[in-house]
Amino acid sequence: DTEVTQTPKHLVMGMTNKKSLKCEQHMGHRAMYWYKQKAKKPPELMFVYSYEKLSINESVPSRFSPECPNSSLLNLHLHALQPEDSALYLCASSQDLFGLLRDNSPLHFGNGTRLTVT
């Protein structure tokens, strides 16, 4: 069982809907990540939070809005998505104990949310 929990497992939404993806970890990790993965492709980094602050935004469209309410939770708010945004959205975390440049701890991934935009 994964130590990073993502909800919901599946989500179908229309292009005018607003929805949120949720991620939770209780490993004491201070870095959390959102990835997007298309079928049979590698994950693409979207956002990185370190100590609850947004550290990296990989030029993601504003229809994706991340939020880190506390050190255990990470949300991804979705609004006005396009069909091409349909993908598996993966959350991950890592230790980040000594600062980001020294964090070579492995990423721990959740099982993802399968998003379909209709």
Place this chain on the structure above:
Amino acid sequence: AQSVAQPEDQVNVAEGNPLTVKCTYSVSGNPYLFWYVQYPNRGLQFLLKYITGDNLVKGSYGFEAEFNKSQTSFHLKKPSALVSDSALYFCAVRDRRLTGGGNKLTFGTGTQLKVEL
């Protein structure tokens, strides 16, 4: 810019035979290298990493990988494959000199491993 190449989209091997999944990398400085495995409808699972030290790294589920600096390779190996090893395998690299924060990995395109009876 750092990059990772996995030259094989798919590798087929018979159960009980040794397996190799290839990975080559390109970074400006010395690399941090990782292997992850992904089963259907699951997230990625960490298998092993090379940071420094011994070139042969042992990881989970009997997998190991050999770091070869001269060939810029980090091939994943297992002496005896199992049907349950069938999955999608990703090699990833992080440049030690990378700035900007985050455990920012560059993933390869993935190799589908199929182990048959």
